[in-house]
Amino acid sequence: MEQGAPKGKLIVFSAPSGTGKSTIAKAVLGQIGELSFSVSATTRSKRPGEEEGVHYFFLDKKEFEELIEKGGFIEFEYFFGNYYGTLLDKTREAIDSGRHLLLDLDVKGALNLKKLFPLDSLLLFIRPPSMAVLQERLLQRDGRNSPGLQERLERAELELGYAEQFDEVVVNDDLEQTVTAVTGIIRKYLTTL
Ligand SMILES: Nc1ncnc2c1ncn2[C@@H]1O[C@H](COP(=O)(O)OP(=O)(O)OP(=O)(O)O)[C@@H](O)[C@H]1O
Numbered sequence: 001m002e003q004g005a006p007k008g009k010l011i012v013f014s015a016p017s018g019t020g021k022s023t024i025a026k027a028v029l030g031q032i033g034e035l036s037f038s039v040s041a042t043t044r045s046k047r048p049g050e051e052e053g054v055h056y057f058f059l060d061k062k063e064f065e066e067l068i069e070k071g072g073f074i075e076f077e078y079f080f081g082n083y084y085g086t087l088l089d090k091t092r093e094a095i096d097s098g099r100h101l102l103l104d105l106d107v108k109g110a111l112n113l114k115k116l117f118p119l120d121s122l123l124l125f126i127r128p129p130s131m132a133v134l135q136e137r138l139l140q141r142d143g144r145n146s147p148g149l150q151e152r153l154e155r156a157e158l159e160l161g162y163a164e165q166f167d168e169v170v171v172n173d174d175l176e177q178t179v180t181a182v183t184g185i186i187r188k189y190l191t192t193l
């Protein structure tokens, strides 16, 4: 897709589920006005408080698979029993109009995106302070009986092994310090283009 340099840049957050990507993204978006959130499509159900077109575009499996057939995704993955994907049209529209996007992707999605936009993307890996803290955060957010909790923890171990392939790695221990560090990294990247 990298025909002619796109004007907007892609900032990608990856981390094991529950590390705090969405929490950090919300704070960073509040501080960097020229950055917009890239809304992915998914087949998973809405969590309380989530809104269509704001957190995700919620599709059913048939709709998602039809969109795959039509080449509607830059990348997509299937995990935790659901599809997740980055929409081609929305991404192209943003970067062609010079808007920078913040994407929240799993590690494979992030590394695939880097192959497509090697010069126009920055990959940030966010680490939890420990597996014990990660488990606490997932329990706090989703509850003890949440479907997929064990799967998310198992996948976390695997995802941590990809950290060194990212451009930057930040540990999300104290939230305020993490937001300051991440905001600094992104500002530096956007101003040294
Ligand atoms: N630094 C932090 N200290 C304490 N709690 C935190 C911190 N960062 C995030 N949290 C909490 O951890 C939980 C998980 O955060 P969040 O939903 O942002 O994770 P995520 O990485 O976006 O997860 P997913 O990939 O599943 O969407 C939330 O309840 C959030 O409030």
Ligand SMILES: Nc1nc2c(ncn2[C@@H]2O[C@H](COP(=O)(O)O)[C@@H](O)[C@H]2O)c(=O)[nH]1
Residues within 6 Å of the ligand: 013, 014, 015, 016, 017, 021, 040, 041, 044, 075, 076, 077, 084, 085, 086, 087, 104, 105, 106, 108, 109, 110
């Ligand atoms: N490869 C992609 N991964 C994505 C995309 N959108 C979100 N995600 C990742 O999914 C997990 C789980 O999210 P949740 O909202 O169900 O907790 C999370 O780690 C995201 O990074 C996408 O478009 N492509």
